[in-house]
Amino acid sequence: MIRVEGVPGLYAKRFAELETQCSDDGSCWLGPLRQQAMQSFEAQGFPTTRLEEWRYFDLGPLRKTELHHVHDRERVNLRRETLAGYHVHCLPGALLVFVDGYFEPVLSATRSLPAGVEVRDLATAIRMQPDLLGEHLGRYAQVERNAFVALNTAMLYDGAFVHVPRGVVVDSPIHLMFVSTGTRGPTVSHPRTIVVAEEGAELTLIEDYVSTTDDVYFTNPVIEIALAPNARLEHYKLERDSKKAFHVAGMAVHQERDSRFASTSISFGGHLVRNDVSCMLDGEGAECTLNGLNVIGEHQLVDDHTRIVHAKPHCTSEELYKSILDGFAEGVFNGAIVVAKDAQKTSSQQTNRNLVLSRHALMNTKPQLEIYADDVKCSHGATVGELDEDASFYLRTRGIDADTARRILTYAFANDVLGRIVIEPLRKTVESELFAFIPVGLDTKQPC
């Protein structure tokens, strides 16, 4: 038996508090789910690097950091002006803001949503919609597979709930902003997001993690997404945490037939960042696209683990992950593709490209294909390289100095992932974050 490292007492304490207050907040029906998750978390403990899945992700620093949960009564009142600089400029659509894990209605706006579309905080949904929520909550993100999904589920309290009814198209993106303030010291939050798109529904969702502190905190989000037949979700995740933050996230997507899911995940921030993504293609004709761009330096580490399961025939998946690593940064990409025995005519393509700018930076990349069907088209490729010397020389012979040439080529490397960000205001925001890393003198400040 694997010896479990001790689970820090703060989680047991928080778990007990949630149990006690459940009759006040109407979450007692979650009791069994939380209990099962807590047991699973206690059994698994924090993963150690002895586990293959966590080989490059040393949780030592997280284990050593003393954290606590922000209590209801000590919520931080974040001023609107404070947040202004973090908004995605010119972005239309609904906005839900969460501060240190709690929904903040004053900073949020859910106007102009089509009839029947629900975009609200999870705490309210737990109280008001146990039936609908009960059908999805905890069904896709499996606690026994991942200790941090278990932890999030055991600590389940608030987050976002998005429900788009059959055939409804939401034109403007739904923006979920998770802010960590550090005002109450090193805190931990476990936001949970549930997205349900009924048959033929279409929406765009942005998960955005920001901080108003440069200090340490721990965010442990989990998002579960259920796409009914022919539903379509364009998903973005923008992770711009503090450079000292811990961010250990899970995303589980369940796709029925002909549904389409496209996700682009961008990471700039965080000290230790982990993204566990799992997509279950559980109906014929489903399509899943996962894009990723990590731009990190110093001692940052971003670890992307993706797992796409082709459970049914005629499904398509495509992955493009890129990392730019400077300083002492470390990147991990582990892309698992599982093709079930009956999933004939599967088409799957995986690409991982990495640009290493410093000789101290490091990239670990591993494709992991498990194919049990015989009539499939699966390809994968990974590269780790430096900037192209020929291209740099070419730019310099045109009068562009060496440093600018380096920046232009770094930007160029990121450009194809940026090009997949369909929402213009979001792409501009990501570009300006990128230019903070590699200024190239392009003006991105434009009127809406």
Place this chain on the structure above:
Amino acid sequence: MATPLLQVHNLNVEAGGNRILTGIDLEIAPGEVHAIMGPNGSGKSTLAHVLAGREGYDITAGEVLYEGRNLLELEPEERARGGVFLAFQYPVEIPGVNNTYFLKAAVNAVRKHRGETELDAMDFLALVKEKMKLLEMDDSLLNRPVNEGFSGGEKKRNEILQMALLDPRLAVLDETDSGLDIDALRIVARGVDSMRGAERSFLVVTHYQRLLDYIVPDHVHVLANGRIVKSGGKELALELEEKGYSWIDDEVVKEAR
């Protein structure tokens, strides 16, 4: 005779321990067009790249003066800003960098160095479109990544476009004619020809005489085994065309004896 724009004295170059150029002497006066011809592997492209500042070559002896200054101690971008331009034999594809952005960055880097005001987007576009018209280039090439997916002819025209925009004093054309069909060649040559003037000099490196029908040189040098084995007027190019390069080998052998 005017002070030479470029003076190459006894230039010896090695790469990876192999001797590539041996004792090159060359002087180019303002307004002159010099052609360097020679068989494959003679060192023509090395000379072009050494002038532009590519790393990876050891200059074991000799000097290169440009406008009387030591060219070899300058970074590639300093040479470019100072008016040295290299049109590449194989223009580099740069995926992810928009051609307009690239051209504008280059033009403004050079203008800034010359103390001229940088061009804004509107002025730049007007300038670039005017130059493109001369080269019969499609506007759509502006919105594509630098050289990516360009045909051979489009790439070479893009080189000449850059030359026209950067307005150099010394333009080194490295086998700009290679791989071009006759129509593309004519367009490229016309672009080059339109830039000839009393203050601008050209060093045209080519394998074929054909280009020199359109860009008529003042001097022709024959490079073989890393040395200039023969120099002459434009008629030398015709002689080469007629006899091929084999007679040079004979002369080199004779000389060695």
